[in-house]
Amino acid sequence: LKRRPFRQLRAKVSGRGPATMAPGSLLAQVLAEARSGLVSSVIAEAILFPVDTVKLSQQISGGRVAEVFHRILRERGIAGFYSGLLGRLIQTITSNVGFFIWRTLIFQYARQRIRGKGDDAEAAPELSTGASLLANMLAQQVNRLLTTPIDVAANVNQVDPSSRGLFHTLVRLARTGGAASLWRGLSVSLLLALNPALMFTLLGKLTLLMSKVLRKSTLEASHMFWISGTSKAVATLATYPLIRAKAMMQTGEQGGLISTLVSILRKEGFGGLYQGVWIMSYKTVLFNALMMSLKQKVSVLWPQSRERSEGRGRPRFKARPWQMEGLRQQLLLVRGDEEPWVAAARRAEVVYVDGSWCFLHRAQRHILSQAANRGDHLVVGVHSDACHRAANGAWPSECYAARLERLRAHPLVTSILQDAPWVVDGDLLRQLGITMVLSGSVSKMEDCSPPRPEAVAPLTDVQASETPAEEVFGDPYAECKRLGMYVEIPSLNQGTEHDEWVSRVSR
Helix, strand or coil: CCCCCCCCHHHHHHCCCCCCCCCCCHHHHHHHHHHHHHHHHHHHHHHHHHHHHHHHHHHHHCCCHHHHHHHHHHHHCHHHHHCCHHHHHHHHHHHHHHHHHHHHHHHHHHHHHHHCCCHHHHCCCCCCHHHHHHHHHHHHHHHHHHHHHHHHHHHHHHHCCCCCCHHHHHHHHHHHHHHHHHCCCHHHHHHCCHHHHHHHHHHHHHHHHHHHHHCCCCCCHHHHHHHHHHHHHHHHHHHHHHHHHHHHHHCCCCCCHHHHHHHHHHHHCHHHHHCCHHHHHHHHHHHHHHHHHHHHHHHHHHHHHHHHHCCCCCCCCCCCHHHCCHHHHHEEECCCCCCHHHHHHCCCCEEEEEECCCCCCHHHHHHHHHHHHCCCEEEEEECCHHHHHHHHCCCCCCCHHHHHHHHHCCCCCCEEECCCCCCCCHHHHHHHCCCEEEEECCCHHHHHCCCCCCCCCCCCCCCCCCCCHHHHHCCCCHHHHHCCCEEEECCCCCCCHHHHHHHHHHC
16 A cells, blocks of 8 residues: 555656657657558558559559450559559558557547547547548648659559659659649649548448447457458548549649540540459459458557567466566456557557446536546456445445446446556556546545544544645556646536435435
C-alpha cells in the first residue's frame, strides 16, 4: 500500500527517454501507421500488379478483360504485366502511407477538440459517422494535393511501353507540360477523395460492430479482410464513373471532368461509365482487403518482434500467471485473450478504473459503462479487504470474493487487476500498459468510506494518528494527473456503497 518509487518514470511512461515511447503518444501512432501501411501496401500491390495493369489498360482503351489480357500478352509478353511495377510501388507507398499519416493526425486533432468542449463532449470521444467521413475525406484530399504528380507519372509509366521509368517520366512530363501536366486530373482526384473516405468510414463502423458482436477488442486479420473488402466494394461502385474519368484525363484525354464524362456517354453510352468496373473491383477490393488484413497482422506482430529483439519479448505461448512478473501476475483476463499491455503495444486505448465495488451499485455500473466507451480494453482494479480497511478505517460492506465474482460476470469488463494497490503509480501504468485512468466526481474514497463520525476505526498502519486517509496516502491519482492520463467524469448520483448497504438492510 506504500508508494512505489518512480524510477526513470519519464523514460518508461511518458516515452521521453531511450527505453520506449508511450503507446498512446501521437508520434508513436504516426510511426506505427506509416510502418504498417508501408509493409502492407507494398506486399498487396506487388501481388496484384498484373490485375492492375489489365484494369488500367481496359479503362483507357476499352474492350473486354480477355481481349485486353491477350493484347498485352501479344504485344509485350509476360513482362508486360509487370511493366512499371517499381514506379507503381513508389506511388503506392506515397499514396497509402501518406493517407494513413494524415488520417491519424486529423482524427487525433478532431478528438482533442471534442474532448476540449466539456463533459458532454468527453462522454462521446469517438467521431460520428458524418464527422468520420469528413475527416477521412480531408486526409485524402491533403494527401492527393501532395502525391498527384507521382500518381500521374505512375499511370503514364505503366501504360507506355517505351517508358524509361517513373522518374524519367516525371521529369519528361514536367518539361513538356509544366505543373499543369503533373497535376492534371487534380480536381477529380480531390473529388475522388470520397472513395477512400467512404471506405474507411464504413471500415471503422463495421469493425466496431463486429467487435461488439464477437466481444473482441482486437479483430483477426481474416475479419479485417472481409470487412475491408465489403467497404471497398461499396465505395468503388458509388464512385467508379469518376475513377474512369480520372484515368482517362491523366493519360491523354483533353478537357475537364464534365467534358470527359460527356465524351464517354456519347461514345459508349451509360455502360461506358462503368467500363472496367469489374476488373477494377477485383483489383481494388482484393488490394484493400489484403492490405488491411496485412496491416492488422503487422500492427500486432511488430511490437512482439521488437520486444523479442530487445530481450523483453513474451514467450511463444500465452504466459501463465506464475511466468509473469509484478502486477501482471495479479491480472485476470475476463473477455478475450489479449492482455492490456499487448493491446497498448498495438496502440489500443487501455482504460483503468479502480475501487472496492461493493454491490456494484448503479453509480458504479455507470462508471464502468463510461470507461468501456472510452477505450478498447477496460482494466478494473479491485482492492482487497485489507487495502480497503487500511485506506478508510473500515472493512468493506461485502467480501472480496463476492465483489470479484460480480465484476467477472459484468459484460463490459475486459480484465481485472486483483488486489489492486490503492495508489495508481507509474509502475502500475507501465506494467499494465494503461493509457487512461478514469474516476467519477464522487471519488473512490467517498464511495468506499462509511459516513462520519460513525466509522472511527483506526487505520491499521497509523493507529496513533488522526490524520485523514487522504493525507496519509495522498491523492491516489496524483501521478496520473501529472502525466495527463487522468479523466474525471460526473458520477451518476451521490450514492455510495454504504447507501446501497443501508438500502439492502432496510429491505
